[in-house]
Amino acid sequence: MAAALSAVVAGVCSAGTAVATPRAGSGGGEPVMPEADVAYHGQVSLAAGRLGIWLVPENHGPAALPNATVRLRLSVDLAERQRLAEGCARVEARVVVCETGSLPVQGSGRHIGLVLLLKERPAEAVVRIDTWWNGGATDTELENNEHAVLALDTGDTYAF
Template sequence: MRRVAVRSVVLAGLLVLGGGLPAGAAPVDAGPEADVAYHGRVSLAHAQLRIWLVPQNEGPSALPNATVRLRLSVPLADRQELAAGCARAGLREVVCETGALPLHGRGRHIGLALGLWEPVSEVVVRVDTWWNGGATDRNLANNEHVVLALDTGDSYAF
């Protein structure tokens, strides 16, 4: 097992330094390639943050599941009623499974009503992929978002 790990590190280093594999070397299996994206809305009103998002996969491979991470600039209230498949990951973080992401398809719609520790005038929400089953995603621009929500009740799209 250790020999395989060392070989993988050496091959990865050669790829970075030399731009390719050494002659006769087999490529390291990097898993499937997928393009996970998130689209949705965020709104803030009276210390309650509402998030609605839809995960999507543009391929070229389907994924059996992935996990989206939502990080907030302010602490969450102690008690939360989270949607199925979602869990608290820290004082300011929630993670949710996306469900299966078929090729050129969507995962399950995720809706959250998160209570904040105290009323604030604004919240920054960072959305990104926490886990994708080891898939390679060459386009991170559509699955990493930063959204500023003001305490107006207005929806901010991403």
């Protein structure tokens, strides 16, 4: 898992980049991209300069994915020091990416839980969630894997 994330962070794969893999029995013609429907569900909370994010990546099929990468873009700067969950990396002042792990058809990947320390104590923060890299699959239903969540500094939980 860590090697795949390292490749993504190093820029080997980036948003929109797909690796073509021929489908079995395709006859060696043009490579056919597998199709998967990646979705994210979870919650966000903000309290006293700490942004909590918990999410579950899912795949509604029709093809399984060996891995994907979810991107979390924040409207506020992260503190310099962060303790991130395994499989997650900070790639910019306001961006964290995390591996989803294997995404079986009609199944879920690993649950991702983060408590991000913010540089300041904002009254609100927006978290934008989307797929940064999807293992080379085509995903035609983006509305379930692209979210923008506004969290107020109340400690309340906001679901997506």
